[in-house]
Amino acid sequence: MLHDGEAAETVALHALGWIAGNDELLPVFLGASGLRPADLLGRAAEPEVLASVLDFLLMDDAWVIACCDGAGLGYQSLRRARQALPGAAPEWG
Incomplete structure (x- = not known):
């Protein structure tokens, strides 16, 4: 069983x-995020990058709904996952 x-990373x-x-x-x-496609590919498993993915999606309810529907996730799963990942929201820009 996953902790x-x-x-959250999954x-x-x-x-x-x-x-x-x-x-x-x-x-x-x-x-x-300021990431280039190659950076994203190479750093996809880093907790900071994963947190930035969730922070980004959580900015828009429509994105959350579409993502959860597309990935077969419950609507609260993104927020719960973000809460379980370490670190603060990234500084974008």
Whole structure:
């Protein structure tokens, strides 16, 4: 069984996969996070990057709903996952 941190990382990776598959939202996330596609690929498993994915999605309820529907997650799973990951919200910009 996964502990909270592992479960949170798994949810965040599902969310990242959803963003990566969204041609309209991926460039917005990359611009907001300051990550380049190669950086994102190489750093995808880092807790700070996973937290930034969840922080980004949590800014818009429509994104949360679409992501959760697309990934087969409960609507509260992104918020719970973010709470289980260490660190503060990233400084974007």
